[in-house]
Amino acid sequence: MGERKIVFRNEEIRYRVRNEDGIETILMLHAAFADSSLFQDQVAYFEGDYRIVLIDLPGHGTNSGLSNRITLKDMPEICCSILSEHRIQSCHLLGISLGSLVAQAFADQYPNQVKSVTMVGGYSVHKANKAILRAQKKEGLKWMLLVLFSMKRFKRYLLSVSCHTERGKRLFEQGIQAFSRRSFSSMSGMNSFLVPKSAPMPYPLFIVVGEHDLLLARQAALELHRLESRSRMATIAGAGHCANADAPEEFNTLYRGFISAL
Template sequence: MLHKTLVYRDAQIAYYFAENKEKETILLLHPAFADHEIFEAQTESFMEDYQVIAVDMPGHGDSQIKGRNVTLKDMPAILHQIMSDHEISALHIVGVSMGSLVAQAFADRYPERVKSVTMVGGYSIHKANEQILKAQKKEGLKWLGYMLFSMKKFRDHVISVSCYTDRCRTVFRRGIGKFHRKSFSVMSGMNSFFRKQDTPVRYPLLIIVGQQDQQMIREAANTIHKLEKGSQLAVLPAAGHCANLDAPEEFNRLVKDFLLDQ
């Protein structure tokens, strides 16, 4: 994949692009603290049949940000600009954890630009998210405590709750190694993603969750599947939070089969 750079408000946003203009496009959005490498098994597989984009979000991977001019709240606009630069009218999005929140926020703001969303280890930005948001705030305080005293302990903790396999732990460790104390400033503004909406989402939705993920995340997946009547739910037995990297072969098959039906 080619390393590309988008300049957005004087910040350099790195993304990786496998061009194939004759094919549909898949956009890959990583979880918090990781980077595009978390999708190494997907890019290799999806490139055969799709044009693929993997973005390093602000403060992550190669998208290191100085100051507070650009944060995660800007991701929908950043993605829209990348699509415009490459003349992509609409695409499929695969988002893991935080990446799934960004995917939903983008689809909410630019519904005509989204063909489908695959949510991995995530929850809804529109409904039935009160309990998980409370739990996320508690987890955030734990992150802060680790971060203040030891970035190593912070990284070890995040990896332990994100991965079930050694392969996942190895790849995640590379990505989180690029996330520093100063990077936390980019995490602000995501509250703007959340908008209550009782009606079903307008895009085809595939929900994937690892059986080894936290119970709270598994319950969130079941809840959104029940509320989004047209959605599909898949549980991967040998996978944790980053199911795409814990069980890549099964994950890739599920996503490809889902996209073929769209």
């Protein structure tokens, strides 16, 4: 799938590119603990018309072997370096859960390189996020206890809360194989993404949530949509947290409609 490498701070960052001839580019950023295989159905659907760039987060997938000097905090700069390598001036950003936070951080730091941001199962790094951040801290403690006793139990738990359908769970399980205890050290730096802003975002924003995602996540999506008057929002039936993997046909249709109308 167009495997590429770029050197970033003396480390090799691996990524994939499909359809170099695509006029517009979609940069896809996966959920925590999974990898870019979570976008299998999106790649198959969009690669005929768009250039697709997929980057596994530090500690995940093909980048699970990076040293802990490279962390989530570096992802916006890594994305910028890859776009520059391919002379891509601007792109659509599609982020799932944690990937949506990276997408927003990139958009905040490199606003001129952004055509749109789509967040699936995510929340704003700028506003309406206090309740969900508190809940995340509690969830993090649960993760620590599970990891302490068994990585297998931890991964089973993640599968149960990340996807609602068997198809989605298979994709998530495929991506989670490379994640290890060592990977956690690469997940630091997320707090650097949190930049309070009350003004509306300057880019087209599409907020997607699965009907079976946590109530708190659905409420956060609704509140963000209310605050971002120019945003679009969709709730996907039959889908959980990673709605793109749970209900790919509906998601792909909605997403194509969003970016093609811009």
